Amino acid sequence: PIPVIIDCDTGVDDALALLLAVRHPGLDVRAITCVAGNTDVDGVVRNTLTVLEQAGAPDIPVARGAERPLIEPARHAPVHGSDGMGDLGLPAPSRRPVDVDAVTLLRREILASPTPVTLIPTAPLTNIALLLRTHPEVTRNIARIVFMGGAVEVGNATPVAEFNVWHDPEAATILLTAGVPITMYGLDVFTRVVVPAPTVHRLRASRDPGTRLAGDLLAHRPATPGGSPDDSEAGGLGDAGAVCTVADPGGVTTRALPVEVSLAPGPTRGQTIVDRRVRPGEAEHHGEGRTTPLVDVAVDVDVDRFVKLYLETVER
Numbered sequence: 385p386i387p388v389i390i391d392c393d394t395g396v397d398d399a400l401a402l403l404l405a406v407r408h409p410g411l412d413v414r415a416i417t418c419v420a421g422n423t424d425v426d427g428v429v430r431n432t433l434t435v436l437e438q439a440g441a442p443d444i445p446v447a448r449g450a451e452r453p454l455i456e457p458a459r460h461a462p463v464h465g466s467d468g469m470g471d472l473g474l475p476a477p478s479r480r481p482v483d484v485d486a487v488t489l490l491r492r493e494i495l496a497s498p499t500p501v502t503l504i505p506t507a508p509l510t511n512i513a514l515l516l517r518t519h520p521e522v523t524r525n526i527a528r529i530v531f532m533g534g535a536v537e538v539g540n541a542t543p544v545a546e547f548n549v550w551h552d553p554e555a556a557t558i559l560l561t562a563g564v565p566i567t568m569y570g571l572d573v574f575t576r577v578v579v580p581a582p583t584v585h586r587l588r589a590s591r592d593p594g595t596r597l598a599g600d601l602l603a604h605r606p607a608t609p610g611g612s613p614d615d616s617e618a619g620g621l622g623d624a625g626a627v628c629t630v631a632d633p634g635g636v637t638t639r640a641l642p643v644e645v646s647l648a649p650g651p652t653r654g655q656t657i658v659d660r661r662v663r664p665g666e667a668e669h670h671g672e673g674r675t676t677p678l679v680d681v682a683v684d685v686d687v688d689r690f691v692k693l694y695l696e697t698v699e700r
């Protein structure tokens with residue numbers, strides 16, 4: 385299996401991502417680190433531990449990370465309910481996070497892995513930025529970073545900025561310039577992978593607590609934009625799509641493109657500026673002579689393939 389570490393802000397769709405990752409036989413989840421984003425970091429830790437217990441994976445180490453972005457105060461996402469996880473009334477977890485912070489756990493697990501680790505951040509990138517600045521030697525054992533964040537086209541936190549990048553744009557810049565292979569699973573693909581209502585209904589009726597939780601979480605996710613009213617239980621996989629991308633890279637189409645984050649104050653702050661210009665004589669950018677790092681940007685997704693992968697894995 386591929387060794388992976390998930391850095392999350394659980395979060396309804398982060399929870400969907402965790403359920404997939406811990407049940408996928410091709411992934412070995414070595415650790416999970418928590419950061420402020422959808423809700424405050426203590427809420428994220430609690431939600432993450434609860435999800436792992438429901439999923440039947442209570443032993444994966446979980447660490448508490450940054451409680452605010454590098455520069456700005458934390459600004460939580462209102463769409464995830466008052467507890468950050470859809471107010472489903474889930475039980476409190478029975479264990480606590482490990483007694484080291486997220487950056488320390490990340491360093492330890494990355495360097496201890498016999499094969500290079502894939503990082504899957506599904507949250508603001510504060511923990512990852514602190515890791516890269518504190519322990520730059522970790523990059524030698526990172527295979528790739530597949531992050532949910534950014535957008536080629538339209539934003540959600542602002543007209544042009546996606547929430548995870550907007551919450552900590554400086555951290556996102558540190559990630560993008562880390563010098564390791566990066567895949568951006570942005571809003572352009574993120575919003576497209578939706579589980580239809582009848583399937584969500586089936587998940588909610590399962591006898592397995594983890595499968596049931598997936599159904600309840602999906603039912604809490606927004607229905608297909610423009611969908612009919614009887615689509616109301618349909619829900620997007622959201623962050624779980626980034627985990628799908630690691631488990632089944634053929635499910636997305638990527639292009640290697642220069643990506644920069646706007647750090648300017650004002651209406652562009654947090655925008656990912658993706659350069660899609662084609663230079664004369666060039667089919668694709670090749671990086672030579674360019675200062676902006678190339679990122680494998682997901683520009684298309686096989687929706688049915690990812691939904692099938694999700695269901696087959698979570699309902700196992």
Ligand code: BDR
Pocket residue numbers: 395396397398422461506507532540546547548622623
């Ligand atoms: C991202 O923001 C959060 O609300 C979601 O969990 C996802 O990671 C989407 O912009």
Ligand code: CA
Pocket residue numbers: 392393394395397398421422506507623
């Ligand atoms: Ca998230």
